[in-house]
Amino acid sequence: MNAFTIESELLSGLRAGDENVCDQFVRENTRRMLSLAWRFLRNEDDAADAVQDAFLSAFRSLDRFEGASSPATWLHRIVINTCLMKLRSKSRRRTCSIHDLVPSFDDTGHHAEPVSRWSESAFDTLVSAENHDQVRECIDLLPEDYRTVLVLRDIEELDTDQTAAVLGINPGAVKTRLHRARQALRTLLDPFMSDGKEREIAPPK
């Protein structure tokens, strides 16, 4: 049986409300969807709620699903949308202002502050598993609109158009927000990344 047949059998089983097919669909996808929701919501209970809500809304709207993607991909989108709705309805934790985090420039267009040199050894330390929390805490400080785009593009690896569709904004706005989000995250990571020589004067230009 090829993948296409398996997918369409899965879909017809889901639509018919076949108990074994539905249970199996939940069983096979819950863990991955929970990881996904956790990336957005950063709280175990909220992530579990979002996944349950997403599954139920998927089951309810099966008749509107056109089968253009696999049921798992479709569910993935519903989980993202559910998480985004939860984020919007919640008063979020404290975040930083984007304007304070993007680089500033003087009248001649040069960097207003010296640009620190990031060391490979600091990078190796931060990229190792035991320090992932430090990076995640910095990601959490990004303003919500920027964090969402960074998670969708750089972590979930949706492309620009897919991200624009999920968020209901235009692709140009996705590009701008992603760039600012990366710049802001760079600023937040900066204190961990220089090896003490960062205030060294750059050679004359």
Next chain:
Amino acid sequence: VTCQDIADFLGSYHDGTLSEAQRAVFEEHLGVCPDCIAYLHSYEMTIKLSKTAGAKAYHPQCANAPEDLIRAIIDARKRST
């Protein structure tokens, strides 16, 4: 071209969406500006850091098959149909 222009186009440079002419101007500036090289370097490290930290960013408990949640979803589906 100023450092500010370079910073604005960094995302496009990284994503490979600059035209050949734009890229030549970009790289000419990089050739003479240590600050912009340092900034580009740190920008690319930032992307790598968010990818590695983010890709594994599930709660340790999410790594196990969450049997309670699976049961809850299956039961809720049955109640709602």
